[in-house]
Amino acid sequence: MTLSARRSLAAVSALGVSQIISYGTLYYSFSILAPAMGEEFARSREWLFAAFSGTLLIGGIISPWSGRWADRLGAGRVMTLGSLAAAVSLLVCAWAPNWSIFAPALVTTGIATPFILYNTAFAVLVQIDPQAAPRRITLLTLIAGFSSTLFWPLATGLLKWFTWREIFLYYAGLQLCICFPIHFWLSQMTRRSPMLRPEASSDPATFDAGSLPLASRRSALILIASGFSFGSFALSAMLVHLVPVLAAVGLGTSAVLVGTIFGPSQFASRLVNMVLGHRFSALAVAILSTALIPLAFLMLLLPPPVPLIAGAVLFAMLFGMGSGLNSIVQGTLPLALFGHRGYGEILGKITAARLTVSSTAPFIFAFILEQFGPHAALAIAAFVGCCGVVTFLMVARLVRRSYQ
Incomplete structure (x- = not known):
């Protein structure tokens, strides 16, 4: 095994730990802790998730800058700063005396997310070893997929003994004591990426092997960003509300147990992709992953002859598989079509659109859930997911035309 291969495998292991912690502390735990926050601040679910939506919006706005900085400074350095920013934001949230301070503090956690979550982590792997990056990205998502499986039960258990404020303090400690050292170590291994040069020659030799011709790049980028935006709308809506929605459709206390199927399903889909993924293009996996999401929602809308628990288990399995594959293609599809030149910037642009939507x-989703019930919310989310499938089919058509 070459030195570069050993370094990239070590980076995957370290990033796996930091991604589990970062997604768990900044994303997955919120739906579990939200009721306690709402009770203390006397705010409804809509208010809480409006503030949480602000974290995603600010993350989308910051993403193009984080991508460019990852290319210019090295992705490891960007992640190091991000873990510090995440810890500070969590501390401010924990110490916020009232809603008027807590809500803006929660939104500031979104500033940290583009710097420490998948986008920049993928850029780390591309900068360490561009050739092995697609397989390493799959391996990283395989490990990080356990974040929800660990943090949903963890947050539920911690709430029995601690307040949400104390849990946030604990989460800030994880960012400082575990994620920050990992990212600092990675900063010594990463290098700057070749920058995008729009004015560069259109000669195919100037582009990475397998990337799209220059004339097709802009259209492909717009379509890919749109496809991921539709898919991520459906994913984001359900990921944040997964346990409460399962309870609302009638599972009650079994909702958390069924929700834990989501993580292993993510793992299974990523494991299959790691073993068999070389047989399929990144675009084919993108279409499949996007289609699995609305199909999963339909499992919770099956008519009464189908037992609710059976539909819920099928939902958790399909949704986990779709989410697992979606995380992979967010990194591998842009790399396959555009190459590694300016990879961080391209990924940042796609993420900006995806997170903004x-x-x-x-x-x-919270508003529809409260006003019209879980079935209406699921139906609307499924429709949006189907729009994502159609968009990626349009990307496939564009790619075929570009190579004819």
């Missing part, structure tokens, strides 16, 4: 999902 999906930032509205938790609030809209």
Whole structure:
């Protein structure tokens, strides 16, 4: 095994730990802790998830800058600063005396997310070893997929003994004591990426192997960003509300148990992709992953002859599989079509569109859930997911035409 291969495998292991912690502390725990926050601040679900939507929106706004900085400074350095920012934001949330301070503090956690979550982590792997990056990205998502499986039960258990404020303090400690050292170590391994040069020659030799011709790049980028935006709207809406929605459709206390199927399903889909993924293009996996999401929602809308628990288990399995594959193709599809030149910037642009659209999902979904019930919310989310499938089919058509 070459030195570069050993370094990239070590980076995957370290990033796996930091991604589990970062997604768990900044994303997955919120739906579990939200009722306690709402009770203390006397705010409804809509208010809480409006604030949480603000974190996704600010993350989308910051993403293009985080991508460019990852290319210019090295992705490891960007992640190091991000873990510090995440810890500070969590501390401010924990110490916020009232809603008027807590809500803006919660939104500031979104500033940290583009710097420490998948986008920049993928850029780390591309900068360490561009050739092995697609397989390493799959391996990283395989490990990080356990974040929800660990943090949903963890947050539920911690709430029995601690307040949400004390839990946030604990989460800030995880960012400082575990994520920060990992990211600092990675900063010594990463290097700057080649920057995008729009004015560069259109000669195919100037582009990475397998990337799209220059003439097709802009259209492909717009379509890919749109496809991921539709899919992420459906994903974001349900990921934040997964346990409460399962309870609302009638599972009651079994909702958390069924929700834990989501993580292993993510793991299973990523494991299959790691073993068999070389047989399929990144675009084919993108279409499949996006289609699994609305199909999962339909499992919770099956008519009465189908037992609710059976539909819920099928939902958790399909939704986990779709989410697991979606996380992979967010990194591998841009790399396959555009190459590694300016990878961080391209990923940042796609993420900006994706997060800006999906930032509205938790609030809209919470509103529909409260006003019209879980079945209406699931049906609307399924429709949006189907729009994502159609968009990726349009990308496939564009790619075929580009190579004819």
